[in-house]
Amino acid sequence: MTxxxxxxxxxxxxYLLFLFLIAHATERRWLPSRLTRHPAVYVLSLGVYATTWSYYGSVGFAQSQGLNYLTIYLGVTLAFALAPVLLMPILRLTRTYQLTSVADLFAFRFNSQAAGVLVTLLMLAGVLPYVALQIRAVAESTAVLAGDSSSPLLVAFWFVVLVTVFTIIFGARHVSPREKHEGLVTAIAFxxxxxxxALALVALVAVWMAFGGLGGMHDWLADNPEQLQALYQPALDGPWSSLLxxxxxxxxxxxxQFQMIFTENIQPRHLYIASWAFPLFLLALAILIPPILWAGTAMGATTPPDYYVLGLSLISGSPSLAILAYLGGISAASAMIVVTTLATSSMMxxxxxLPLTGPRPDRDLYDSLRWLRRVIMAAVIAAGFGFYLLLEPTTGLVGWGLISFLAMAQLLPGILGLLFWQRATAVGLIAGLLGGTTIWLFTVLLPPVTGTSAMAWLGFGSGTADGALGMDQSATFWSLSVNSLLFVAFSLLTRPDQQEREAAAACRELAPVLPSGDLTQRSPTQFSEQLSSVMGMSAAMEEVEKALRELGMSWEENRPNQLHALRTQIQRNLSGMMGPVLARMIVDERLQLDRESRTALAQNVRLIEDRLETSQTRLRGLAAELDSLRRYHRQIIENLPLGVCAVAQGGRLVRWNPAMEQLTGVPTAEVxxxxxxxxxxxxxxxxTRFMDSTDSHLHKQPVDTGPRPRWYSLHKAKVAPPGRVRSGEDTILLVEDLTELQLLEQELTHSARLASIGRLAAGVAHEIGNPVTGISCLAQELREEHDPEGVRQYAADILQQADRINRIVQSLVRYAHGGHPERxxxxxxxxxxxxxxxxxxxxLSRRARQLRFENQVPVGHAALGDAQHLVQVFVNLLTNAVDASGDDGHITVSSRQHHGWLQASIRDNGCGISRDAMDCVLEPFYTTKPPGKGTGLGLPLAYNLIRNMGGDLEITSSAQGTRVILSLRAASPRLEAAVDQPAATNSARGGNRPSHEFEDHGTHTDR
Amino acid sequence: MSPFQESSPGAYSVLIFLLGIFLLVSPFAAWWMGIRAPWYVPFLLWLVLIALSAALARSQVRRHDA
Incomplete structure (x- = not known):
């Protein structure tokens, strides 16, 4: 059948149009993203590894080399088993530094454009025969199915045209690696x-046709033990390990593979899943090969073993199966060409x-990059087609694949050095690559072109095909050995420069590279202006805008650390578009750093901490212990109930703990x-005022932060950076919230005021009782009085008595409500x-009415304070004086003004305060009065209220009585000259707040 | 600050790799090839490696998600 x-x-x-549709539907989001971003799609997209070599050629490979065909899959399984130590670090590097290809990776690590060029050339030389192989497979498979009616060249040509269109449409859509080719990935997965x-169906049908089922196949194998022998023997004799x-x-x-594993990866966790799911996919493919081979052998398929898949489908007589098998081959070939072209074009x-042409500021950068990429893609596929025309048709499908594999293997020493050897240098890499590639070129690539079999060099056949080295070793062994040797030797003989060391540290995540030196640009706008001279204003603005958006910053950003981060982000984004070397050159040249200026350690504290957080799982031993210690100390600061902020030299905030966030309502990230x-x-x-002041403490500062004022105390300390003798460079500010304490004090004040009213209750009753009795008498008289003049007189008397009551009540009310919640x-x-x-x-107190009071305060003396609080202070002090005085008690209140201060003196002739009690009188709840007579709050409250008014309170006492002097700021300096009659005998010293000399006296205290 | 530190996923992956080397590139590999084991034996050995990798990956995904 044909x-x-x-x-x-x-x-x-x-079929190819259907692939267009899948890709388009994905890009347009017609397909749900939970489907297109499912790990299974990522895993299946890695199946691009299986090309026509696997699909068609594996059967032929297994027929001639037995189990050796499995090595192509087992080697990948071993690589994916090492995913956590081999693949994840590469994924981290490519994602962090926006590296799109293996050439980018090497150029970044070794900071060498030459390394990038060399790797690109090697890749190109390796993949072109491989692309040609795919085209050839499509042409040959068409010929197998269509017989002699097909023109292989024409088929190949149209296939190439269609694949080129697909690649250009879906592969050159984005210029940044951040924007993944989701449509293309979904199509490749399909x-x-x-x-x-297709392979599974062919295998199933073939086994059923040839053996009637698996049991029949086992019987056939038992009857033909040479088949099992042919499967195992080549693996024992052949290059099993070098193929692995x-x-x-x-x-x-x-x-x-690099493109699909790393560049198109959306979620790093998908790679963990792929570490087992992808080998499982390969196993599913590989396990189908022996049954197909044996079925083809048993049924005497006339096609070459490389095309048993097609031959068996033809034998089945089912055109559908044949077309399905054919489309499987088309899938394998087109997927390989598309993805390889995409990856190679990025490298080229x-x-x-770009290193030759560079970006042009007078052209749209993105359009230029897109068109360049499209042209390169077309050129790569065209070159593959050209190679197909030159290809030696007798070489099996596997041969060209292995040539390509060996080219890639030349990067193995370099990639291991990149990941695990910080001492590796660009010179070493280039020397190793040149050595290994030279051997590969002359012993593997050229012999098929010149007619010598490449297979001998890969370890098949005689193994001594070429006498150039005079040994029967494979090219794999010698090329890799020479490569590794030169790599190590030249790396040890040369020293990496600073930038290479930094890149090596970034690859190994050892010492994080911290921003050193100040940026000469001070804002994102200046960034875009600088970059515009390289890439044009529009692209520069867009790149800065993109980096700002990714970092969550605004165009107004001016913090040095944030600008450093912005610079790094721009470099990474440019790296994705133009490669790491060119990106670094542009950024270093346009966004310059002043390396002479010193960056304080404190400014990098958060950066260091962020990096330690991300690398925490990699710290081991003493480093891990130190990190635990650091976390513990940091947690102390973070959990401190005090607001803590650290200010580096230059006044920039470097720490702002959660308590500070809560106190101020300002998030840490903003400050x-x-x-x-x-x-x-x-x-x-x-x-700022506190930082600039010389005070180390600011006590109880009222701050309006909302509907109600709050009170804070501030403390300040200088901190020397570790390892420096010179101190005082950074400052720690502590902010203590005293609002609750302040409110409690106010509550206590109010309570004490009410308590004193309670004590005055009897006196109040008496004071009110007298006028009430008077009013009652006058009312009785009024009832009998008929003379209008007399009535008016009685009424006036009644009003007078009522007014007296009113005054008493008003005083009480004012006193009771004197405490304002907010000062x-x-x-x-x-x-x-x-x-x-x-x-x-x-x-109002009965006891007080028996004593003599004198108010000698001159009229016109005014102090700065709170009127109601002052009344409370005087009531407390006078009550104490009353309690301390005997029946002949004489209490005098006087005042004098001196140097802007007003001193009010309350003097009694009571029993005085003992020396022991004097030490405690200002402590709350201390009282010398009998139980139930005093609360012990009067004097402490008076003291606190006076302090809050900015004044002071002093007490002197002797057996002759007690004198309490209140110092308050005078409200009117012009009254300073006022006569201070009663206080004239007191002496006062100079200074802002005068101190006093006292006579004597004694009193009971209710403090 | 426990003196005991749990082995990292990297260490386990190297162990799986070494097991793979033992199964595939060692005298043991030459042995199972030499005795003409049933044709599916290599695939069973392969499946063992995949199963171990899957178990490791599962813990890694959990750790990653956490």
Whole structure:
């Protein structure tokens, strides 16, 4: 049976159009993202590894080399088994530094454009025969199915045209690796599924046709033991281990594999899944090969073993199966060509084209890059087609694949050095690559072209095909050995430069490279202006905008650390578009660093901590212990109930703990790196004022942060960076919230005031009782009085008595409500009136009415304070004086003004305070009165209230009595000259807050 | 600060790799090839490696998600 060429052509075109549709539907989001971003799609997309070599050629390979065909899959399995130590570090590097190809990776690590160029050339030389192989497989498979009616060249040509269109449409859509080719990946995944399905169906049908089932196949094997012998013997005799090495390297270094594993990876966790799922996919493919081979052998298929898949489908007589098998081959070939072209074009653009042409500021950067990429893609596929025309048709499918594999394997020493050997240098890499590649070129690539069999060099056949080296060793062994030897030797003989050391450290994640030196640009706008001279203003603006968006910053950003991060991000993004070397050159040249300026350790603290957080799982031993210690100390600061902020030299904030966030309502991310004065009020002005002052402490500062004011105490300390003798470079600010304490004090004040009213209750009753009795008598008289003049007189008397009651009640009410929850600040208070009010209240007490009071405060003396609080202070002090005085008690209140201060003195002639009690009188709840008579709060409250008004309170006492002197700021300096009659005998010393000399006396205290 | 530190995924993956070397590139490999084992034996050995890798990957994915 044969198929019409037109049928095959239409089937192939429809199939490729269907792939277009899948890719387009994915890009347009017609397919749900949970499907297109599923790990299975990623795993299947890695199936691009299985090309026509695997699909068709494995059967022929197994027929001639037995179990050796398995090495191509087992080597990959070994590479993926090492995913955590081999693949994940590469994935981390490619994602972090936006590296799109294996050439980018080497150029980045070795900071060498030459390394990038060399790797690109090697890749190109390796993949072109491989692309040619795919084209040839498509042409030959068409010929197998269509017989002599097909023109292989024409088929190959149209296949190449269609694949080129597909590649250009879906492969050159984005210029940044951040934007993945999701459509293309989904289409490739579908192709992998197609390959597996087609192969499985062919195997199933073949086994059923040839043996009637698996049991029949086992019987046939038992009857033909030479088949098992043919399977195992070549593996014992042949290059089993060297093929494993080749496949190990190819598993992640082939351009198409690198593209799919690393560049198109959406989620790093998918790679963990792929570490077992992809080998499982390969196993599913590989296990189908022996049954197909044996079925073909048993049924005497007339096609070459390389095309048993097609031959068996023809024998089955089912055109559908034949077309399906054919489309499986188309899938394998097209997927390989598309992805290889995509990966190779990226390498060629970054390492061959752009270093020569460079970006042009007068052209749209993105359009230029897209068009360059498209041209390169077309050129790569065209070159593959040209190679197909030159290809030696007698070489089996596997031969060209292995040539390509060995080219990739030349990168194996370099990739191991890149990941695990910090001492490796660019010179070593280039020397090794040149050595290994030379052997590969002359012993593997050229012999097929010149007619010598490459297979001998790969360890098959005689193994002594070429006498150039005079040994019967394989090219794999010698090329890799020479490569490794030169790599190590030249690396040890040369020293890496600074940038190479930094890149090596980044690859090994050892010492994080910290920003050193200040940027000469101070804002993102200046960044875009600088970059515009290289890439044009539009692209520069877009790149800066993109980097800002990725970092969550705004165009107003001006913090040095954030600008450093922005610079790094821009470099990474440019690296994705133009390659790491060119990106570094552009950024180093346009966004320069002043390397002379010193960056304080404190400014990098957060950066260091962030990097330690991400590398925590990699710390071992003492480093891990030290990291635990660091975390413990940091946690102490983070959990401290005090607000902590650290200010580096230059006034930039470097730490802002959670308590500080809570106190201020300002998130840490917003303040780190900012100047103190950039903070919004009230915190910016408050902290800046405190930083600039010489005070180490600021006590109970009222701050308006919301509907109600809050009170904070601030403390300051200088911190020397570790290892420096010179101190005082950085500053730690502590902010303590005293609002609760302040409110408690106010509550206590109010309670004490109410308590004193309670004590005055009897006196109040008496005071009110007298006028009430008077009113009652007057009312009785009024009832009998008929003379209008007399009635008016009685009414006036009644009103007078009522007014007396009213005054008493008003005083009590004012006193009871005197404590405002929020202090409104100091106001001028008439001291004479205040003392008079306090005396009225005090004299409500029965005991007080028996004593003599004198208000000698001059009229016109005014102090700065709170009127109601001052009344309370005087009531407390006068009550104490009353309690301490005997029946002949005489209490005098006087005042004097001196140097802007007003001193009010309350003097009694009571029993005085003992020396022991004097030490405790200002402590809350200390009292010398009998139980139930005093609360022990009067004097401490008076002291606190006076302190809050900015004043002071002093007590002197002797057996003759006690004198309490209140010092308050005078409200009106012009009154300074006022006469201080009663206080004239007191002496006062100079200074802002005068101290006093006291006479004597004694008193009971209710403190 | 426990003196005992759990082995990293990297260490386990190297162990699986070494097991793979033992199964595939060692005198043991020459032995199972030499005795003409049933044709599916290599695939069973392969499946063992895949199963171990899957078990390791599962813990890694959990750790990654955490």
């Amino acid at each position: 198929l019409e060429l037109s049928t095959l052509f239409i089937a192939a075109v429809l 192709e992998s599924a197609m390959k597996l399905l 090495v080749l496949a190990f390297a190819a598993g992640f270094l082939l351009p198409r 653009l970054n390492h061959l084209v 780190i790196g900012r100047q103190l004065e950039e903070l919004s009020p009230p915190w910016g002005p408050l902290l 409104q600040g100091n106001q001028p208070v008439d001291l004479h009136e205040t003392v008079a009010e306090a005396l009225r209240l005090t004299m």
